[in-house]
Amino acid sequence: MNRDVYVLGVGMSRFGGPPQTLAQKMITSGRAALADAGLGYDRVESLYLGSALMPPTFGVDVVKDFGLTGIPVVRIENASATGAAAFFEAVHAVAGGRVEVSMALGFDDPKAVGVGFNNRSAESRGLLGAVGPMTFFSMWAVRRMAERGTTIETLAKIAAKNWNNARHNPFAERQAPEPVTVEQVLASRMLAYPHTARMAAPQGGGAAAAIVVSGDVVRSLGVSDAVRVVAAQAVSERYDPGHLFKGAIVGPPEMARRGAHAAYEEAGIGPDELNVIAFHDAYAIEELLYYEEIGLCGPGEGDRLVHDGTTELTGKHPVSTDGGFIGRGHPAGPTGLAQIWELTEQLRGRAGGRQVADPRHGLAHIIGAGSVCYTHILEAAR
Amino acid sequence: MTTGDTEGAGAADTAAPAPFASVDPTLYTFGPEGEVIIPGSQSDETGDRFWPPRLRCPRTGGTVTDVDLATTGTVWSWTFVHAPWPGLVSPNGTDEGYTAGLVDLADGPRVIGVLIGDREAIAVGTPVRAVPLPFRELADQQGAILAFETTGIAS
Numbered sequence: 295m296n297r298d299v300y301v302l303g304v305g306m307s308r309f310g311g312p313p314q315t316l317a318q319k320m321i322t323s324g325r326a327a328l329a330d331a332g333l334g335y336d337r338v339e340s341l342y343l344g345s346a347l348m349p350p351t352f353g354v355d356v357v358k359d360f361g362l363t364g365i366p367v368v369r370i371e372n373a374s375a376t377g378a379a380a381f382f383e384a385v386h387a388v389a390g391g392r393v394e395v396s397m398a399l400g401f402d403d404p405k406a407v408g409v410g411f412n413n414r415s416a417e418s419r420g421l422l423g424a425v426g427p428m429t430f431f432s433m434w435a436v437r438r439m440a441e442r443g444t445t446i447e448t449l450a451k452i453a454a455k456n457w458n459n460a461r462h463n464p465f466a467e468r469q470a471p472e473p474v475t476v477e478q479v480l481a482s483r484m485l486a487y488p489h490t491a492r493m494a495a496p497q498g499g500g501a502a503a504a505i506v507v508s509g510d511v512v513r514s515l516g517v518s519d520a521v522r523v524v525a526a527q528a529v530s531e532r533y534d535p536g537h538l539f540k541g542a543i544v545g546p547p548e549m550a551r552r553g554a555h556a557a558y559e560e561a562g563i564g565p566d567e568l569n570v571i572a573f574h575d576a577y578a579i580e581e582l583l584y585y586e587e588i589g590l591c592g593p594g595e596g597d598r599l600v601h602d603g604t605t606e607l608t609g610k611h612p613v614s615t616d617g618g619f620i621g622r623g624h625p626a627g628p629t630g631l632a633q634i635w636e637l638t639e640q641l642r643g644r645a646g647g648r649q650v651a652d653p654r655h656g657l658a659h660i661i662g663a664g665s666v667c668y669t670h671i672l673e674a675a676r
Numbered sequence: 677m678t679t680g681d682t683e684g685a686g687a688a689d690t691a692a693p694a695p696f697a698s699v700d701p702t703l704y705t706f707g708p709e710g711e712v713i714i715p716g717s718q719s720d721e722t723g724d725r726f727w728p729p730r731l732r733c734p735r736t737g738g739t740v741t742d743v744d745l746a747t748t749g750t751v752w753s754w755t756f757v758h759a760p761w762p763g764l765v766s767p768n769g770t771d772e773g774y775t776a777g778l779v780d781l782a783d784g785p786r787v788i789g790v791l792i793g794d795r796e797a798i799a800v801g802t803p804v805r806a807v808p809l810p811f812r813e814l815a816d817q818q819g820a821i822l823a824f825e826t827t828g829i830a831s
């Protein structure tokens with residue numbers, strides 16, 4: 295990046311609830327981010343709207359209620375990675391010097407538009423309907439189990455961790471009244487072997503926003519705890535033998551490795567220095583594979599991290615601290631921005647019952663069908 | 677479980693003309709004997725094969741030639757989906773679910789398909805061959821989907 299970029303404010307609505315309309319969630323989360331930044335919308339110079347599912351022009355119509363200030367408003371779409379893509383554009387708008395203050399707002403309501411991981415629309419009633427995202431990720435899991443001896447209990451332990459982290463996140467879609475056990479995860483309905491319903495992300499609607507500013511703005515406001523964006527990387531697929539060109543999830547997990555290493559190089563840190571991590575954990579197998587792809591451990595060692603507590607809130611590398619996709623939810627457009635929300639809250643020490651001890655660096659990874667992968671690294675003020 | 681549906685439908689010696697129409701004709705089709713045709717592209721420069729057909733070679737951007745891909749391969753991975761089969765004729769004869777798979781064809785490309793045959797034999801590495809699976813009515817013809825039937829056990 296050409297100059298320092300900071301996250302000055304974040305805001306989100308609870309995913310899957312409360313019973314607001316999507317437009318209300320968008321305005322609520324956007325205004326929350328502005329209030330958190332201590333800026334009015336009149337200071338925002340460009341707005342990136344992230345939506346994968348809503349009809350064209352839906353977003354630009356709703357955001358008129360921030361105020362018709364005449365700034366550029368652009369819709370971004372990159373499947374599940376849409377919110378991260380909107381954040382990436384806001385970061386680079388500031389980094390490139392075009393604007394001082396930019397805003398990213400993600401939103402989607404899968405149920406309102408009748409789509410979801412496990413739905414079969416009339417149009418998809420063919421091979422691609424029979425073999426959807428849930429099926430693909432479950433096939434990753436079966437392959438892993440055959441190659442490395444991973445057990446269904448390990449996947450259940452990942453999911454239980456994320457459910458229990460979500461209990462401390464007021465904006466998580468899943469709010470379990472009591473701690474969730476491995477046994478309860480295993481006992482829930484089997485969706486596609488080995489994933490049970492409690493190992494899969496819910497897809498309620500929601501919105502999330504971030505205010506991205508230059509270092510000059512941070513200094514002029516005298517803000518001491520702004521979180522710095524030290525890496526913003528986007529990658530797409532490379533060809534490998536066995537490359538899939540058709541199907542719901544065609545991207546190989548390898549994208550996570552390449553994106554993370556590009557981000558480490560940009561940030562000047564390594565995986566050992568990550569204190570809070572967010573993944574595209576729509577299904578439990580993903581979190582396990584990404585441990586290894588981003589270098590938290592060596593190939594085949596991810597299972598150990600699950601069982602020795604490394605990725606729990608109190609461990610060395612806490613993962614999915616806000617509940618991740620499995621606990622917090624995955625509407626699509628806002629998901630990547632919910633990850634930024636969580637890293638920002640953690641790095642400012644405002645994460646309440648799920649606060650990890652004195653974090654310095656946070657990494658957010660998210661993939662989108664098609665296939666793309668975004669990796670951001672944020673750094674706490676010191 | 678029974679594979680009777682598929683064995684009857686896929687038999688090449690019934691002499692019935694064009695027994696199936698493809699539900700997804702850009703992904704797979706069926707010949708006059710009900711044989712599976714998996715269309716693909718071969719890179720003129722590298723020889724790599726791709727499924728489904730591409731306009732240009734995704735490795736080099738160069739030209740490609742249309743080819744029919746191999747119809748045998750091995751299971752890269754599989755899962756049992758606990759949801760009602762979206763077609764009319766369940767591969768299991770029940771609504772308990774169905775097996776989905778990723779299959780590495782003998783000439784390289786990885787394809788998606790429904791797996792049929794002995795459920796206990798389905799594993800990473802199991803050899804399979806492509807067969808039509810009756811799915812739903814299409815106009816006045818029986819529509820079928822791409823499936824792979826086990827032909828042995830994983831080595």
